[in-house]
Amino acid sequence: MKTPSEVIKAASPEAQSVINKVLKIQQEGKHYRDLPSDLERDFCERIIKVIKDEVKV
Amino acid sequence: MKLKTLTIRNFRQFYGEVSISFSTDEKASVTVIHGENGSGKTSLLNAFKWVLYGTTDFDTNNENLLSEKAIAEAAPNSTIIMSVSLEFDDDGATYTAQREQKFSKGTGLHAESLGQSVPTLTYTDSAGLSHRSSNPGSQLNQILPEDMHSYFFFNGERIEKLAYNSASTQVRDAIKGLMGLNILDRAERQLKNSVVRHFNKEAKEGSTGNLAALFDQQSSLTDRIEEKEEEIKAWKKNQIEIELEIEEIDKRLDSIKAIAEKQKLRRELEAQLDQIKKDKSEESSSLGKYISERGFLAFIDAQLIEVKDYLDQMRIRGEMPSKVKSTFIDDLIELGQCICGQPLEPGSDCVKTLESYKTTIQDNGAEEQFMALFGVMSHLQSERKGLFSNIHESMNRLKDLADRRKDLLGRIDELGEEILGVNDSSELESRRVELKAKSKEFNENCAVGRHQKTGWEDQLNEVEKEIGKEQAKTNQADLSQRRKQLAKEVADTISELHEALAHQVRTELSAKVDGTFQKIMRKDYWAEIDEDFTLKIYKNIEGHGKQAVLEKSTGENQVTSLCFISSIVNSAKEKAKNPGAFQKGGIYPIVMDSPFGALDPEYREKVASFIPALADQVIVMVSKSQWRGEVENELSKRLGKQYTLKYHKPDQESEERFEYTNLEEGFYG
Incomplete structure (x- = not known):
């Protein structure tokens, strides 16, 4: 099995950049077992924005 | 999280206000609370749960929590207040969580609750600023998630279940929760569902005709796959619960001599x-x-x-x-006749000429x-x-x-x-048969469901290939398609990362659990957390090699579970000191009620010696018989504070007509 760093290295540079940002967002809700629906929506919207910023043209 | 003070008022047998300060000293990290059976040790354990989450483990749950003495002494129609307050430090801030429940005194020993219990949470942050939480329940759940609670506040005599094979889901959840891997699950789900669906919708809006129809098919297939996934998860969960019940039945069957x-x-x-x-x-x-x-x-x-x-x-x-010709020449010489019909006599000029060809080829x-x-x-x-x-x-x-x-x-x-x-086991066995049938049914549902899901996934792949061909007809569709592809790549990588991290954490933790386990167990056994996250005990049998230990005593199961809890708390502590990019860990206390009950003296001594060494703070509730001897010797080395619960039984002839418990600092056993 690959190590975590090997998994990350195998991803494209765009994916690596998005993963870091997505996990930073998710850290804010790390202690919730079930994320409240408003926070869930907020996280999804922020992830969409991260991806849109990464793929612009 | 480091516990500082617990203050209880009119909760169960604690009449009036009772306050306990826990030791927070790193070298003397153990607080011992002494109390005989019925003196309130379990009530104290449940006070933690009630103040943090508003629930308890009592069979009657939140009924009958109010002190009988408090009801009896209140004036008719007056308001009685029951409350628990917990002061603790976490991540540089000092928190005070409080929960209060008001009652109205009725007739006799009846008191009616006035609405729901009310939680409050105030805290002073690392900069010294005071705050009052607007969402105390949610914020407390962020600090110590309710489903993780039972790993830190537990009844020692009931934790053996963790060592059952069917507890693998609990073990996996605990590992993921404490190591912060749950966020990966969540990220993957959000990306695969909401984010990909968003870009799908966007791509569909920006396209026409065939592509739009393909996107429809894609959405419909994605929805069906997700629904099936959820169904499979629910079946799997039901199956696990059934397996747990079967294991409990097996334990009970084990204890029936006639069929052992x-x-x-x-x-x-x-x-x-x-x-x-x-x-x-x-x-x-x-x-x-x-x-x-x-x-x-x-x-x-x-x-x-x-x-x-x-x-x-x-x-x-x-x-x-x-050289093919060379073989051909050998064949001709052996045959004794050339292809032109001339005979090939051994040693003749013709043969010499033919042989000379072989060297020039x-x-x-x-x-x-x-x-x-x-x-x-x-x-x-x-x-x-x-x-x-x-x-x-x-x-x-x-x-x-x-x-x-x-x-x-x-x-x-x-x-x-x-x-x-057999009469004694007939009822249990009937239930077991019924559960086995249900488990089989859920298992079959899962298998059929997975088969259906795989079929849809294949269809989805085909549709996505078609989309790939059709896409790029409009700029927006193309852009959305590329964004969607990136979202999928991120989701797949996170999924793989999750697997890799879970494997890494499991391997490290398995070694740690085994290290503690081998120090405590006197038998030549070893512990492993296997790939299914089942905590397993093995032994070597000569001629047969590694064999799983299927029959463990209650005490051995308890030791196994204690090793697991203390090791995971220790791993979380180490991760908190050196957080990585994906795992943060955390500091957690261990609060144990009667953890030595089912253990013999040797195990008591070792548990008392090794478990406190792994956690930052340990609170132990013990009876006199559990404390004396080896437990006292070992825990005294790390003892910070100790208290004694003094139970006052009702005495109809004196003024004490209702039971209550007092708390005194020190041990006067």
Whole structure:
């Protein structure tokens, strides 16, 4: 099995950049077992924005 | 999280206000609360749960929490307040969580609750600023999630279940929760569902005709796959709950002397059955792989013969260059006649001339190729023979496994009948049979569901390929498509990352659990958290190698569970000190009620010695008999504070007509 760093290295540079940002967002809700629906929506919207910023043209 | 003070008011047998300060000293990290049975140790444990989450583990849950003495002494129609307050430090801030429940005194010993209990949370942050939380329940759940609570505040006599095979889901959840891996699950789900769906919708809006229809198909398939995934998850969860109940029934059956031997034999047979299932799956999978790689050999017999004949003819005709001709010359000399019809006498000029050709012929590589091809043809023919024999052998092994399975099922069924026929175990066995049938049904549902899901996933792949061809007709659709692809790549990478991290954490934790386990266990056993996240104990049997220990005593199960909890708390602590990019860990206390009850003196001593060494803060509740001797010797080395619960029993002849408990600092046992 690959190590975590090997998994990350195998991803494209765009994916690596998005993963870091997505996990930073998710850290804010790390202690919730079930994320409240408003926070869930907020996280999804922020992830969409991260991806849109990464793929612009 | 480091616990500082717990203040209880009119909660269960604690009348009036009772306050306990816990030791927060790193070197003297143990606080001991002494109390005899019924003095309030379990109430104290539940006070933590009630203040943090508003629930308790009592059979009556939140009924009858109010102190009887407080009700009795209140004036009619007056308001009685029950509350618990907990002060603790976490991540640089000091928190005070409080929960209050008001009651109105009715007639006699009846008090009516006035609405729901009210939680409050105030805290001073690392900069010294005070705050009052607007969402105390949610914020407390962020600090110590409710589903993780039972790993830190537990009744020592009831934690043995963690060592059951069916607790693998709990073990996995605990590892993921405490190591912060849950966020990866969540990120993957959000990306696969909401984010990909968003870009799908965007792509659909920006496109027309065929592409729009394909996107519709894609969305519909994605929805069906997700729904099926959810269904499978629910079936799996139900199955796990059933398996847990079966294990509990098995424990109870184990304790019935009349069937203990039969029950033991059944367990062994069921373990063999599991092994056969695994072997069968491995054999089928390797047979499938072998056929997909070598199966073509079955269909090329005619071609092999044809090619080989053709090559033979070429050689005989002398059409091959270089050394092929040389072989041809040898053949002619041996035949004694040239192709022109002239005889070739040994030693004659003609033969000498022919032999001189052999030395002048240059090898241009064709000979080598020819020979290689010739060799491959022969090899393929022998491989073809091997194919049938290997398939035959594999089919025999599968048949043998199927026969053994059938035999085991028959023996297990017969044992079940015998156990059912014994009065003491009849009811339990009936329930077991019922649960086994349900478990089988859920398992079949899962298998069918996974099959359906795989079919839809294949269809989805096809549709996505079609979309790939159709896309780029509009800029927006193209852009959304690319964004969607990135979202999918991120989701897949996170999924893989999750697996890799879970594997890494599991391996590290397994070693830690084993390290603690081996220090405590006197038997030559070792502990592993296997790939299914089941906490397993193994032993070596000469001639048979590594074998799972199926029969463990309650005490051994308890030791195993304690090793697991303390190791995971210790791992989380180490991760908190050196957080990585994906795991943060955390500081957690261990609060144990009567953890030494089922243990013999040697285990008591070792548990008391090793468990506190792993956590930052330990609070232990013990009776006098559990404390004296080896536990006292060991825990005294790390003792920070100790208290005694003083139970006052009702005495109808004196003024004390209702029970209550006082708390005194120190131990006067």
